[in-house]
Structure formats: structure tokens, C-alpha cells
Amino acid sequence: MDTPIVTYAGFWKRFVAVFIDGIVISIVQTLLFFPLYLFFGISLFPFMNADKLENEFSTIRAVQYANDDVSLGFFVAIMSGIAFLVVVTIVLQWLYFALMESSSKQATLGKMALGIKVTDLDGNRISFGRATGRYFGKIISGMIFYIGFMMAGWTQKKQALHDMLAGCLVVNN
Numbered sequence: 001m002d003t004p005i006v007t008y009a010g011f012w013k014r015f016v017a018v019f020i021d022g023i024v025i026s027i028v029q030t031l032l033f034f035p036l037y038l039f040f041g042i043s044l045f046p047f048m049n050a051d052k053l054e055n056e057f058s059t060i061r062a063v064q065y066a067n068d069d070v071s072l073g074f075f076v077a078i079m080s081g082i083a084f085l086v087v088v089t090i091v092l093q094w095l096y097f098a099l100m101e102s103s104s105k106q107a108t109l110g111k112m113a114l115g116i117k118v119t120d121l122d123g124n125r126i127s128f129g130r131a132t133g134r135y136f137g138k139i140i141s142g143m144i145f146y147i148g149f150m151m152a153g154w155t156q157k158k159q160a161l162h163d164m165l166a167g168c169l170v171v172n173n
Helices: 011-040 050-066 068-101 109-114 128-142 147-153 161-166
Strands: 116-120 168-172
Touching: 011 068, 011 109, 011 116, 011 147, 068 109, 068 128, 109 116, 116 128, 128 147, 128 161, 147 161, 161 168
Parallel strands: none
Antiparallel strands: 116 168
């Protein structure tokens, strides 16, 4: 039998796939978070009248100075909201990448669009656990000026650091 020829996905192909995934994730997060933005009163449109904005801030400042408990409560509410959004963002991204890359497609939407997929070192589908390790390994890949990601441009098997840590390859279909 002939052994199939494996071609590794190069750096730029992977880069474009991540860019597409970033757009997909941004759209989903915007749709999910929009009600929260409205709930917390955070404006998404910077087209407000500056005089009106200054009056609103003056009112907030007056309330804050009048009652320190109110300002502390406001601060805690905003910080809690931000922390909640950060946690939800991390969980959504982790599930998106781990579930998609461990699925039968072995690829995120960006990777599918570019015709690439994630495999183990033997060319098999990766488990959810391995996909999870690969996702969180990206933190290490980005720690020093994203050199871990750039390694996909010069390593023999086009592996980034997180691929090496998780024992994965990104190959062309």
C-alpha cells in the first residue's frame, strides 16, 4: 500500500485561519455580550454629544462624592461585570477551539476555510483533552513576543510551540 504524503500547513496559512477564527469569535461574542453592554450602560457607539457626556460624568462624580458607599458599589459592579466577561470569553474560546479541533472535522471554521486540520503525530484525530492542552498551550506560545507561534514558520514539521507541547500537527487536507 502507498503511504499518504503528509504536507504540513505553513505559517501564513495558519495565520489566516486564526484571523478568520478571530472574526467568527468576535461576531459571536458581540451577539452574546450586546445585552450585557446595554445592561451595564456601556455605549458601543462613540457618537455621543460631548456636552451631554460631560454632564452625565459630572452627575456621576457628584453622586460618588456624596456617598462613598455608592461609588464603591458602582466600582465593584463594573469590575465584577468585566471579570465575568473575561471568564466567559476564555471559556467560549476554549470550547470553540477544543470542540472543533477534536471533532470529526478536526478543524475550526478558519482552518476548514483554508483546507487544513489538526492531527496527532500519527495523523489521527485528537482528543478533547489534547485539544484543550493545545489551546491553553497557546498562552505559553504567546508569552515571549509570540515566538512560540512563529516557530511554525521554521520548524521541520511546521509546528508551533503549543503543537509540540500537545503532540499535534497541523496538516493540509
